Amino acid sequence: MATIDVPLPSPPAASGHGEPVTFESLYEQRFGSMVRLAHTLVDTREQAEEVVQDSFAAVYERFHRLDHPDAYLRVTVLNGCRRVLRRRMLSRRQPIPVSEDGQLGASHVVDAIRRLPHKQRSMIVLRYDLQLTDREIADTLRVPVGTVKSTIHRALAELRKELT
Numbered sequence: 001m002a003t004i005d006v007p008l009p010s011p012p013a014a015s016g017h018g019e020p021v022t023f024e025s026l027y028e029q030r031f032g033s034m035v036r037l038a039h040t041l042v043d044t045r046e047q048a049e050e051v052v053q054d055s056f057a058a059v060y061e062r063f064h065r066l067d068h069p070d071a072y073l074r075v076t077v078l079n080g081c082r083r084v085l086r087r088r089m090l091s092r093r094q095p096i097p098v099s100e101d102g103q104l105g106a107s108h109v110v111d112a113i114r115r116l117p118h119k120q121r122s123m124i125v126l127r128y129d130l131q132l133t134d135r136e137i138a139d140t141l142r143v144p145v146g147t148v149k150s151t152i153h154r155a156l157a158e159l160r161k162e163l164t
Contacts, residue, residue: 051080120155
């Protein structure tokens, strides 16, 4: 009598507590927290969701081989955020194209504000777009009023330097 070798399905990956976890349960449990993590690092929800979706795709491809899919997911999200930030830094290093008549383009102020670090950019927008006072900005961002004043001062100095 001949025997047929049938490969056994690989066991589901185990969570940190020893119970098996499925990809679907990992997705349900971790999607929201991974988007929050990525959003904190990359500043936009759209980019954060894209990073997390790419990370879940990477986990899905290797899920049956992973001993700790949750840890692998976190590392993949962090690496995806680093890639986004690296690309953003590289694009900021590109010189601003000057129009043919030697003047900056029509949106030069907005572009200059977008190139500011997140903290400076947010305070400039709160001050000049929403017309908030130093105290209101400090309360909104939960920072001291002195931090607001010094950050706005540095941001304005950077904008002046770039726009002249």
